[in-house]
Every structure is written in structure tokens, then in C-alpha cells.
Amino acid sequence: MTVQCPYCGADSQVVDSRATTEGVRRRRLCNGCKRRFTTYERVGAPSLKVIKRSDKNEPFDSDKLQRALARVCRNRPTVTAEAIRRIVRDIEAHLLDSGAKYVRSGQIVTLALERLIEIDKLSYERLATDYIDEDGQLRTDHKNQVDEKSDQLDLFQADD
Numbered sequence: 001m002t003v004q005c006p007y008c009g010a011d012s013q014v015v016d017s018r019a020t021t022e023g024v025r026r027r028r029l030c031n032g033c034k035r036r037f038t039t040y041e042r043v044g045a046p047s048l049k050v051i052k053r054s055d056k057n058e059p060f061d062s063d064k065l066q067r068a069l070a071r072v073c074r075n076r077p078t079v080t081a082e083a084i085r086r087i088v089r090d091i092e093a094h095l096l097d098s099g100a101k102y103v104r105s106g107q108i109v110t111l112a113l114e115r116l117i118e119i120d121k122l123s124y125e126r127l128a129t130d131y132i133d134e135d136g137q138l139r140t141d142h143k144n145q146v147d148e149k150s151d152q153l154d155l156f157q158a159d160d
């Protein structure tokens with residue numbers, strides 16, 4: 001499992017692990033800025049599942065969300081890789097804090113839209129165009145109308 005540095009977003013490596021009654025405490029060293037930080041992995045940490053438009057579900061995958069947003073924000077110099085990482089971390093924290101076990105992919109899109117509009121209107125529109133219908137309603141269930149374009153934009157499409 002790669003953990004991104006909270007200061008600069010680069011990958012980190014584990015320098016020390018210690019089991020505690022709460023779970024596992026790890027000291028990590030950032031491969032980018034070389035700062036150290038500590039993570040705690042709780043035993044039985046809440047797992048979050050995403051219900052996709054097809055009604056199938058899969059574990060929440062922040063890397064996948066990051067790749068999807070990078071596609072939406074392609075060729076937009078105002079949206080840096082770091083800005084995307086921040087959005088993903090923010091959404092993940094928001095979802096975990098909510099305590100929900102299941103989240104619809106449409107909710108994740110909504111959270112992403114709320115954050116994108118503050119950074120880049122065009123990226124916001126790219127994502128919104130695919131997910132919001134003429135009445136301003138989020139299209140979370142248009143599996144009968146999924147075309148190639150929206151399939152590419154599906155944040156949680158299957159990899160296969």
C-alpha cells in the first residue's frame with residue numbers, strides 16, 4: 001500500500017512499524033520532501049464500497065478516482081496533479097468520516113464537482129456534462145444510455 005505524503009503528495013516508504021492495541025503505527029519517510037510522518041492503521045478500519053451505475057459494487061479505490069479526475073482535467077494547466085490529489089484525499093476523508101459503508105458513485109461525482117468548480121470551470125463542465133441531465137439532476141442510473149464517452153468517464157468502471 002502506498003501512502004502519500006501529507007505535505008507534498010509524493011509516495012512514502014515505511015521506516016518503522018509497531019503493533020499497538022489500536023492497530024499498527026508506522027513511521028514513514030517521504031520520497032519527495034524527505035519529511036517524516038506517522039500513520040495509524042486501525043484494526044477493522046471501516047471499508048467503503050462504491051455502488052456503481054450498473055448496481056455492482058466494488059471497494060473504494062482512491063487511485064482510480066485520481067486517474068478518472070486526471071482524465072477529466074487533462075490539458076488544464078490550472079488543475080495541477082497536486083490539486084487533484086488534494087481533491088481525492090478530501091473526498092476520501094469526507095466519505096470515511098461520514099461512517100457510511102456504501103456510497104453511490106454519483107455521490108462521489110457530486111463531491112468532485114463541488115471541488116472542481118472552485119478550481120476550474122471547464123473541468124467541472126466536462127464532468128458535469130456527463131453526469132447531469134437537462135433538468136440538473138445527477139444521472140446516476142443511465143446504464144441504458146451509456147455511450148463510449150461516458151463509459152470512459154465512469155469513475156468506477158471495471159478495469160476489464
Ligand SMILES: [Zn+2]
Nearest residue numbers: 005008030033
Ligand atoms: Zn513529502
